[in-house]
Amino acid sequence: MTSVDHVPAGVSRTDRIERLYRERGDRIWRGLLAFSGDPEVASDAVAEAFAQVLRRGDEVRDPERWIWRAAFRIAAGELKERRKSEVFGVAGSYEMEEPARDLVVALSALSERQRAAVVLHDAAGYPAREVARIVGSTEAAVRVHLMRGRRRLRELLRDDDHA
Numbered sequence: 001m002t003s004v005d006h007v008p009a010g011v012s013r014t015d016r017i018e019r020l021y022r023e024r025g026d027r028i029w030r031g032l033l034a035f036s037g038d039p040e041v042a043s044d045a046v047a048e049a050f051a052q053v054l055r056r057g058d059e060v061r062d063p064e065r066w067i068w069r070a071a072f073r074i075a076a077g078e079l080k081e082r083r084k085s086e087v088f089g090v091a092g093s094y095e096m097e098e099p100a101r102d103l104v105v106a107l108s109a110l111s112e113r114q115r116a117a118v119v120l121h122d123a124a125g126y127p128a129r130e131v132a133r134i135v136g137s138t139e140a141a142v143r144v145h146l147m148r149g150r151r152r153l154r155e156l157l158r159d160d161d162h163a
Contacts, residue, residue, distance in 0.1 A: 013058065032071055072116055114146075
């Protein structure tokens with residue numbers, strides 16, 4: 001349960017969503033940056049997910065979970081579209097320290113499902129059960145993606161250390 005769930009009676013749904021954005025928007029953005037490797041994709045996906053949850057109103061029971069899921073799907077769709085026209089890579093205009101840049105590059109080598117599982121679990125701190133709900137999978141599948149994704153990241157980052 002998030003602090004957004006503890007909103008005093010009489011506070012509008014829009015106010016609760018705005019509070020969620022203030023309290024969790026940066027965390028969601030960072031997760032999407034790690035997932036996509038592109039700050040523009042992350043920003044667009046977060047903005048669109050929040051806009052969609054506002055439009056949907058009361059039909060969304062758990063806005064934070066819904067936003068995570070929608071934002072990841074929006075980002076995945078954008079990445080798919082971009083792959084059709086260009087090579088995937090880390091945007092050079094966004095400055096990161098080298099270890100973070102190396103991690104984002106390594107994450108981009110994972111499958112989309114592995115990347116989502118690792119980012120949501122290890123970076124955003126969601127348990128495997130919640131990750132499964134967010135990405136529309138099973139807990140067992142998420143655990144497999146975590147295991148394989150972490151193993152691949154270790155290989156990639158170890159290779160970078162020896163290069």
